[in-house]
Amino acid sequence: MSKHGRILVAMSGGIDSSLAAVLLHEEGYEVIGMTMKTWDYASSGASKKETGCCSLDSINDARNVAVQLGFPHYILDIREEFGDYVIDHFTGEYLEGRTPNPCVLCNTHIKWDALLRRADRLDCEFIATGHYANLNQANDRYFVSKGVDVWKDQSYVLWGVSQESLRRTKLPLGHLTKATIREMAKERGFFDLVNKSESYEICFVPDNDYRGFLKRRVEGLEDRVRGGNFVLENGTVVGKHEGYPFYTIGQRKGLGIALGHPVYVTEIRKDSNEVVLGIEKDLDRPGMWVGKLNLQKYNALPLPMETTTKVRYKHEGSPAIIEQIEPDKIEVRFHEPVSAIAPGQAAVFYEGDDLIGGGWILKSLRSV
Numbered sequence: 001m002s003k004h005g006r007i008l009v010a011m012s013g014g015i016d017s018s019l020a021a022v023l024l025h026e027e028g029y030e031v032i033g034m035t036m037k038t039w040d041y042a043s044s045g046a047s048k049k050e051t052g053c054c055s056l057d058s059i060n061d062a063r064n065v066a067v068q069l070g071f072p073h074y075i076l077d078i079r080e081e082f083g084d085y086v087i088d089h090f091t092g093e094y095l096e097g098r099t100p101n102p103c104v105l106c107n108t109h110i111k112w113d114a115l116l117r118r119a120d121r122l123d124c125e126f127i128a129t130g131h132y133a134n135l136n137q138a139n140d141r142y143f144v145s146k147g148v149d150v151w152k153d154q155s156y157v158l159w160g161v162s163q164e165s166l167r168r169t170k171l172p173l174g175h176l177t178k179a180t181i182r183e184m185a186k187e188r189g190f191f192d193l194v195n196k197s198e199s200y201e202i203c204f205v206p207d208n209d210y211r212g213f214l215k216r217r218v219e220g221l222e223d224r225v226r227g228g229n230f231v232l233e234n235g236t237v238v239g240k241h242e243g244y245p246f247y248t249i250g251q252r253k254g255l256g257i258a259l260g261h262p263v264y265v266t267e268i269r270k271d272s273n274e275v276v277l278g279i280e281k282d283l284d285r286p287g288m289w290v291g292k293l294n295l296q297k298y299n300a301l302p303l304p305m306e307t308t309t310k311v312r313y314k315h316e317g318s319p320a321i322i323e324q325i326e327p328d329k330i331e332v333r334f335h336e337p338v339s340a341i342a343p344g345q346a347a348v349f350y351e352g353d354d355l356i357g358g359g360w361i362l363k364s365l366r367s368v
Helices: 015-027 056-069 079-095 102-121 163-167 178-187 191-195 210-217 221-225
Strands: 006-010 030-037 073-077 126-128 133-138 141-146 229-232 237-240 264-269 274-278 284-295 305-310 318-326 329-339 346-351 354-365
Touching: 006 015, 006 102, 015 030, 015 056, 015 126, 015 178, 015 191, 030 056, 030 102, 056 073, 056 191, 073 102, 079 102, 079 210, 102 126, 102 163, 141 163, 178 191, 210 221, 329 354
Parallel strands: 006 030, 006 126, 030 073, 229 274
Antiparallel strands: 133 141, 141 354, 229 237, 264 274, 284 329, 284 354, 305 318, 305 346, 318 329, 346 354
16 A cells, blocks of 8 residues: 555656656655557658657657556547647637647646546546646645746646646646756666657647648638738738738748838738738737636635736746636736737736636737
């Protein structure tokens, strides 16, 4: 009988999730490893060699750790549910003129649910992942907090995890830095994991060519969207673009147009198939609306509320006041304008290091 009970650990084959399993094993949990097969690279049509969390090498790397430490390891094929939900959402958002974040969607709506269902079948009380974030509890609420490694903190991608899921989750790496994890792996003889390169690509777009993926995935897409206009903020037509789904807010490179000075995509107009261009300052917005909310630290927001709000993963966060204007809509008012707010991305609200909650950006506002 283990000291702490049975726990199901999501193992991608990388150093982080592998060390999460190792540390829990050493702590006295009865660990069961599980690697999720979310995508078949051959079906993407991309030319790049199969790498990342769904590859055979990664599955074998995860299994080798389990074999070395003597705990079970299983492969979970969730390609069908992943494709139906995450990829359909990905293509659908671009067709609506928005910029999706499939990794957040996968983490919160596919992987956690899939893990918990299998945990129940395997009599596991808890699940665990290798995310760099911490878990806390106060006033009968479970919530994520930032990891101590500011460069690796992954709390942003966990805003959508439910209370029931958080209650059964362990995040053993939140109090550690990446450098410490590497040293721990060396000390335990996992040198292959230390030397393994990390992938930051979307798993089903291994060549980072999302345009090519959309063209392959959506039949007749080019014929439906080609021939639209590039326009300036004042409506002046300055050229033709390849189709509004192939552009994102804030994009400067790859526009295929020269106006004598740098220009950026400031707005995407699906209905008229127009892509609006402007100078860098035209990207600034004083606020936004956020919907499809999930609150963690509070059951209801104390309003209005001062927060630090992130509008994308690499955004350091900006001071803002948030106010719930409808049951499932928050208005965000930044103290200083924020650049390149893209509908479809996740907005995440913090109180200090604690994650209040988050949602999907519905619309950036020109005035608040």
